[in-house]
Amino acid sequence: MHIVVVGSGIAGLSAALSAAEAGAKVTLVERAAEGEHGGNTRHTEAYLRMKSMDEVADDFVDHFMANAGGYTDPSIVQEMVRDHQDWSPLARAQSTVDPDLLGAFAEHAGPTLRWLEQAGLKFDFLPTAFITTTTTRLLPVGGGLAMVETLTAACKDKGVEFRFETTARSLVTEGGAVKGLATSRGEIAADAVILASGGFEGNAEMLSRYVGPGAINLRPVARGGHYNKGEGIRMALDIGAAPNGDFGSYHAEPVDPRSGIAEPAIFTFPYGVLVNTSGERFTDEAPGTVDAHYESVTRRIYEQRGGIAWLICDAKLDDVPNWQKGSRTDQPPVTADTLEGLARAIDVPAEALAATIAAYNASCGAGAFDPLKADGLSTNGLTPTKSNWARPIDAAPYRAWPVISANVFTFGGLKADRHARVIDLDGNPIPGLYAAGETMGIYYRTYTGSTSVLRGAVFGRQAALHAAGAAV
Numbered sequence: 001m002h003i004v005v006v007g008s009g010i011a012g013l014s015a016a017l018s019a020a021e022a023g024a025k026v027t028l029v030e031r032a033a034e035g036e037h038g039g040n041t042r043h044t045e046a047y048l049r050m051k052s053m054d055e056v057a058d059d060f061v062d063h064f065m066a067n068a069g070g071y072t073d074p075s076i077v078q079e080m081v082r083d084h085q086d087w088s089p090l091a092r093a094q095s096t097v098d099p100d101l102l103g104a105f106a107e108h109a110g111p112t113l114r115w116l117e118q119a120g121l122k123f124d125f126l127p128t129a130f131i132t133t134t135t136t137r138l139l140p141v142g143g144g145l146a147m148v149e150t151l152t153a154a155c156k157d158k159g160v161e162f163r164f165e166t167t168a169r170s171l172v173t174e175g176g177a178v179k180g181l182a183t184s185r186g187e188i189a190a191d192a193v194i195l196a197s198g199g200f201e202g203n204a205e206m207l208s209r210y211v212g213p214g215a216i217n218l219r220p221v222a223r224g225g226h227y228n229k230g231e232g233i234r235m236a237l238d239i240g241a242a243p244n245g246d247f248g249s250y251h252a253e254p255v256d257p258r259s260g261i262a263e264p265a266i267f268t269f270p271y272g273v274l275v276n277t278s279g280e281r282f283t284d285e286a287p288g289t290v291d292a293h294y295e296s297v298t299r300r301i302y303e304q305r306g307g308i309a310w311l312i313c314d315a316k317l318d319d320v321p322n323w324q325k326g327s328r329t330d331q332p333p334v335t336a337d338t339l340e341g342l343a344r345a346i347d348v349p350a351e352a353l354a355a356t357i358a359a360y361n362a363s364c365g366a367g368a369f370d371p372l373k374a375d376g377l378s379t380n381g382l383t384p385t386k387s388n389w390a391r392p393i394d395a396a397p398y399r400a401w402p403v404i405s406a407n408v409f410t411f412g413g414l415k416a417d418r419h420a421r422v423i424d425l426d427g428n429p430i431p432g433l434y435a436a437g438e439t440m441g442i443y444y445r446t447y448t449g450s451t452s453v454l455r456g457a458v459f460g461r462q463a464a465l466h467a468a469g470a471a472v
Helices: 010-021 039-043 060-066 074-079 099-118 143-157 204-210 213-217 223-227 231-237 290-302 315-319 339-346 350-363 452-467
Strands: 002-006 025-029 161-163 168-174 177-183 186-189 192-195 250-255 273-275 308-313 334-336 398-410 421-423 429-435
Touching (some): 002 452, 010 099, 039 223, 060 099, 223 398, 290 398, 334 339
Parallel strands (some): 002 192, 192 429
Antiparallel strands (some): 168 177, 177 186, 334 398
């Protein structure tokens, strides 16, 4: 049994190690050079939506199902409450969150983490960048980099052959089954191919085609995303794979465009106001806790001219304990002693900014400010409202950070079942083809936070175990 894995992020490495442990010969193909490999996983802190090592967070399934797709035909929804084997081809190929796959995700999350623990990783409830939260998050000690380094070493110990600086080009098929992979360095025959090569956040043409022309204002949240150019998705679609996930969307994170570090997130915007380049507010900066709402706010930033906004705060930001942990940029804020001076420094019309701040200040009511929970301190009679943490901006020095929407990963990918088998447009598994990680489409509308790395680990492992005949 020879299994070829494409990609060396958490999904690919989990697949490669699981396949090797099951006795298969494994070849891993990776575009990047060794030491630069690992895709997005290499650069993330790898938050995991777990309440313990063995159980997913209480809101895990509910959040996914609340963002399960578009307006699905009710007759197809009714089919999906039956046993999976009784679904029609239409239901099996439907672009939506498959409840059978979601059940497998939740079921295998804990055992997968225990398996990763046996491979040498450690997990703990470490501090996050979120000042206010609504759900539980477990983290690997050392973040995604520890995952990449630990699993790479474990794969090598098990005899996995790594082919770095090698790009997957197309799938080799015979009689409707996948029999190998064509790469930039020749063809590789295989009994199964596991596509774990990320999304298409590093491909400007695909972003423009699917997300839209405004995608020119997006950039991957970390260097690893630039390697994700969508070949895994494209080559499977070319042989009749069904698409899944929201191709026109992506996981949005607010970052400082001046910074070149991984994930220079700005999560402090609930304590100030966001203005566009015209000096006008355009969204509720604080609808609730930042971990639950940063994506929706960031999408509004993306919609502004140039895809950019400015976070305006004053000296009272220092009332927020440890606010610096929510400002992960390595660049200092733009500062000024007056709003007029700040407007000049950030090239925003001074009169417009002054009018915006004056209207905002006048709408702030009295009440107790509590920076560590949604305090209900809202504006009155202002459009758009600010629902929490609304205090006047009137104390020098004034501070401003530029904020854009970063593309953490794209949502569109391949339809797969609970074993990570890629499904064709007729609802049937394509023999010999699997998908995991970002290449597997599962997200719609709003990202279920802290589940992407977990998805990669779970379905990378499930793909390999099924391909090697060791599925449970």
